[in-house]
Amino acid sequence: MSNPSNPPLGKPLWLLAELTYRCPLQCPYCSNPLDFARYKDELDTDGWLRVLREARKMGAAQLGFSGGEPLVRQDLEILIAESRKLGYYSNLITSGVGMDESRIATFKDAGLDHIQVSFQASNEELNNYLGGTDSFQHKVEMARLVKKYDYPMVLNIVIHRQNIDQIEDIIKMTIDLNADYVELASTQYYGWSKLNEAHLLPTREQLARAEAIAHDYQVRMKGRMKILYVVPDYYETRPKACMNGWGSVFLTIAPDGSALPCHAARQLPGLSFPNVRDHSIEWIWNESPTFNHFRGDAWMKEPCRSCPEKTKDFGGCRCQAYMLTGDAANADPVCDKSPHHAELVAMVDRLTSTPLATAIADRPLVFRNTRNSKEHVT
C-alpha cells in the first residue's frame, strides 16, 4: 500500500495498553467492543513487557494503562516499574475500583506518573446506577488518596443526557477533590454507547447550557485547574481529526494482543488486526497492511479526495463512517460536505426529540457486562 505522495511515517508516540476487558463496572457507554466476551486469552506479563520494550524502541513516550479495569491485573505493579525504567510517562486510567492505599503507594514507588479516575456522576445514586455498582464513596476516597500521594490527578466524567444537567455539580465535585485536570467528555457513539444512544445523546439546548457553564468555570479556574469540555461530534459540521490520522501517532494493544490503530477499530470489516504474539511492533506499525490501510489519502473518496481540509481532519473517523454509512472509506458524515450528513442530522433530531422516558420504555439501557456481551458474540 505504499504511496509516494504519503507523508513520512510518524512514530507510535502514544501506546494504549488495554490490559484486560474485565471490569467491575458496567457503564452503558463503555468504549470496549460489544463482543468483548469473545476475547478471553489475555497477554501474560512477559507478553506485555515485550510490547512495552518494543514500542518504546519505536518512539512511544506516553503510555496508558487502560482496560476494562487495569487494576484487575495483579501484575500491574511489574508493568509500571518496567515502563518507568524504559522512560515512559505512564498514565493509569481507572475507575478506582480495585485500588486501595497500599496499591497507590506501591504504584508510586514503582514510578507511576499519573492517575486518571473516572466518575459517572457527582451524585452517588446516579453514579452507582450508571456504573452498575456501589462505587461512588470508594472513588471519592481514592481520589483523595491520589492527591495525598502527590500524583497529578485527572478526573474524567463521561457526559450524556442523564448527567449533563448536573454539570455544575460535577465541576464543583472535581474542584473539591483538587483535580489538576478535568475531562468532561461527551459520550462518543461507538460500541456500547451506540447501542444506548437514545438514552445518552443530549439535546442541543442541554449542550449549549452545559458548554456555557463549563466555559464559565474554565475562566474562573484558570491557572489552578484545567477543564476540557468535549462536545459530541454529532453536532459538528466538520469531523474530528480522529486519532490524528490512522496509524499516525496512536497504537492500541487490546487485551488479547491485537494491535489496533484505535480502540474502536476492531468493528471495521475486512481488516485483520495483527497480533503481537505473531509479529513485532515494528512490523505491525511500519509494514502491516492494516496499519497502512487508511494512511495518507490514496484510500479517500469524494468529497474528501479533493477537499483542501483533508490534511487537517484526514476525512474524520473511519469507525463513524462505517457505522453511519456502511463504508469505512467514506467521509465521516459529521462533515456537512458528506452526502450522508443530512441522514445524520435527521437521526440526531429523531433521537433527541424522543423523550427520555419513551426511549427507556422502548428499550431499557443495556449495561456493559459479560452476559450482555455474549449476545453479540457470533
Next chain:
Amino acid sequence: MTDALSPTLIPRIAPLYRLQWEEAQACHVLLYPEGMVKLGGSAGEIMKRIDGKTSVAALIEDLKSAFPGVPLDDDVKTFIETAYTQGWLRNVEPK
C-alpha cells in the same frame, strides 16, 4: 508571573511535568498527563538547566559559556516567560 522577569528568580519544573531527552525524536520533551510538548533545540538547552537551584541570571551565564558569542539574553528571558505562562515552570519560594 510579573511583567519583567527578575534575574534572581529561581524556576523549577512544575510538578505536573517531566522533562526528558527523547532519543527517537532527537529532542527534549515535556511530558504531562496524556500529553507531550516537543521542545526545539534552544528551548531544550534552557529547560535542561532549570533545576530548582539555578537563578535566571546564573542560567543565562551558563548558556553564554556554552554558546560563546551568541546574543541570547532576550531570547532566554522571553522563553522563560512563555514557559511560566504555559504552566511549565514554578518559582522556588525563597527561604
